[in-house]
Amino acid sequence: xxxxxxxxxxxxxxxxxxxxxxxxxxxxxxxxxxxxxxxxxxxxxxxxxxxxxxxxxxxxxxxxxxxxxxxxxxxxxxxxxxxxxxxxxxxxxxxxxxxxxxxxxxxxxxxxxxxxxxxxxxxxxxxxxxxxxxxxxxxxxxxxx
Numbered sequence: 001x002x003x004x005x006x007x008x009x010x011x012x013x014x015x016x017x018x019x020x021x022x023x024x025x026x027x028x029x030x031x032x033x034x035x036x037x038x039x040x041x042x043x044x045x046x047x048x049x050x051x052x053x054x055x056x057x058x059x060x061x062x063x064x065x066x067x068x069x070x071x072x073x074x075x076x077x078x079x080x081x082x083x084x085x086x087x088x089x090x091x092x093x094x095x096x097x098x099x100x101x102x103x104x105x106x107x108x109x110x111x112x113x114x115x116x117x118x119x120x121x122x123x124x125x126x127x128x129x130x131x132x133x134x135x136x137x138x139x140x141x142x143x144x145x
Contacts, residue, residue, distance in 0.1 A: 001020050001021050001022070001023050001040075001044060001048075002016070002017050002018050002019055002020050002021045002044075003015065003016060003017055003020075004016075004017040019044075019045050020040075020043055020044040020045065021044055021045060021046050022041060022044040022045070022046035022047045022048035022049075022087075022089065023044075023048055023049075024048075024049040024051075025037075025048075025049070025050060025051070026051050026052035027050050027051070027052055027053050027084070028052035028053060031053045031055070031056050032104060034050055034053055034056060034063060034064075034067070034084075034085075034104075035063065035067055035104045035105050035107070035108035035109075036104075036107070036108050036111060037050060038050065038067055038071065038078070038085065038087050038108065039071070039108045039109065039111055039112040040111075041087035041089075042071070042076045042087060042088070042089060042090050042091070042092055043089070043115065044089055045089055046089065047086055047087065047088050047089065048086070048087045049081075049084065049085075049086045050084040050085050050086075050087075051081065051083050051084040052083055052084065053083060053084050054082055054083035054084070059102065059104075060100070060101055060102040060103065060104070061099075061100035061101060061102035061105060062100075063102065063104070063105065064080055064081075064084065064085055065080055066098070066100040066102065066105060067085065067105060067108075068080045068085055070095075070097045070098060070105070070109065071087065071092075073095045073096070073097060074092040074093060074094075074095040074097065074112070074116070074119065075090065075091070075092055075093040075095070076088070076090050076092050077090060091116075092112060092115070092116045092119070093116070093118070094116065094117065094118025094119060094120075095118070095119060095120070096120045096122060097109045097112075097119060097120065097121055097122065098122045098123075099121060099122055099123045099124070099126050101123065101126055102126065103126050103127045103128075103129045103130050103131070104130075106121055106123065106124055106126045106127050107127055107130075107131065107134055109121045110124070110127075110134065110135065110138050111138070113138075114138065114141065114142055
């Protein structure tokens with residue numbers, strides 16, 4: 001997508017390396033990251049196509065359908081595919097985004113809120129399933145930005 005990634009003993013550092021570019025990616029082995037990539041994708045200059053993840057429709061939520069609906073609520077063009085989705089470039093606007101009782105959607109929408117003022121995540125405590133300290137960590141990141 002145009003990022004420079006360094007992985008070392010202290011962690012992973014991702015820095016911008018020019019303009020963000022959309023990608024065409026089969027995420028069958030990275031399916032938990034689909035919501036995260038989908039909320040980053042609108043900031044790219046070209047579309048992002050995610051495939052190979054039709055099975056995530058039966059996780060805590062219909063992760064493809066619910067993700068697309070919530071992205072559209074924030075003004076982003078997101079199209080469902082049988083096995084994934086396509087997210088078009090665009091600037092999200094403030095919105096109330098439902099988590100559909102899905103911790104990964106909640107975390108992704110929280111990340112979107114770092115870039116867009118006025119993103120309100122419904123049922124934010126659903127993240128406690130996998131990361132109880134998520135909102136505190138996100139607040140710390142916001143302070144550093």
